[in-house]
Amino acid sequence: MNIVIIEDESAIADTLIHVLEMDGFQAHWFNTAGEGLAHLKTTPADLLILDVGLPDGNGFELCKQIRGFSDIPIIFLTARADEIDRVVGLEIGADDYVTKPFSPRELLARVKLRLKSMRRQVESSVGQTAKDLRAENYDYFSGSMALGLTALEFRLLDALLKSSPRVLSRLQLMDFSNMPSEEAYERNVDSHIKSIRSKLQKVELAESLKTKRGFGYYFEKE
Template identity: 65%
Template sequence: MSNPLPVVIIEDEPAIAENLIHVLEMDGYPVQWFSTGSEGLDYLTQHHAALLVLDVGLPDGSGFELCKTIRGFSDLPIIFLTARSDEIDRVVGLEIGADDYVTKPFSPRELLARIKLRIKAKTKVESAAQPTIATNLELVANNFDYQVGEQALGLTAAEFKILQKLIASSPNVLSREQLMIAADMPPESLYERNIDSHIKAIRNKLKPVGLAQHLSTKRGFGYFYSPKGE
């Protein structure tokens, strides 16, 4: 696998999480682990992921409610982990948007197989739906998003503000701090490196329309957008 997206684990029991992390990393998957729902949600609102392994019983809330929230902005595969095996819990989990349901105790190898199956299925669907690259490569702002022809990029609010600032300032280089301000990200509460994650996400969304090369890095300084590309 080349540069795979991470598997995110939201699980408050370290022993369970560590066993799963071990088999995932041995199989080549990067992993992000969080012991609370709020930490996991913060990460997922800022980053892309391959799949989420979500514990139903979390110290700061219900995994079911967290799943509903995540489904409001993401369609990544979700596998529930729970100590409860009641049929009603499985049904509820699947009805609110989960893709699979595993009860504790479980075999990490079996869960790994389920994870790989769900990621493969998601990749197959995305490949089949891959849009045709537009021939008219002009970015147009529309309804707090950018689009090329009829194809919208699907930017988040922060991504839209960052790209808007880069385009308006083109071809000048903007620092991470300038982009944080443009995205309304308080410098005192967030790391500048968060901008790097947003830039990566924007580039990924520019790829299908053939414009990823227009968003460039000036090492040691920041980022800039070039209408002509590199």
């Protein structure tokens, strides 16, 4: 599983990476809000460990931005221990709040707990079909599970669902999704489709997004 760390203190990040990787996780560290946000918008992740005080922004504001496109579990890790900060962090969408100094073992246990909770949500959606996918706030949901699509991924999947079961060529997908001209090339479409499939795996619908070799892609709702 992939864990993203957004933390500006390298010593803390090194400790987190060591603890997580020793337990079999893959850890990706970013020391600024901007770099972490860009990564999360383009690359699927399973959990985020987020500092509040970052050199280029505030972790609370970053959490709000992330909640606009993803339901990834978020654990705040911060020196801000006041009750009001904990309340604010949880109210804006974080799943847990850990204060520094912290126990690496305890944090690892909290990571596992949040991932276990997320797996239960996924398992509760098993057996749903593509008919259960619904659009809300520029994302697609299956039950209570958000796919966490980027804006472009949302437009691509929306076009495929609305055209189902018709095959759409890559050129049609570029057109229907209003892909920016600087990004409009076939390999980029393939890259975004791969990312969408990865996110559909969370609700066991990845196989519904199919490739028609030599033509393009289509979504099979049944």
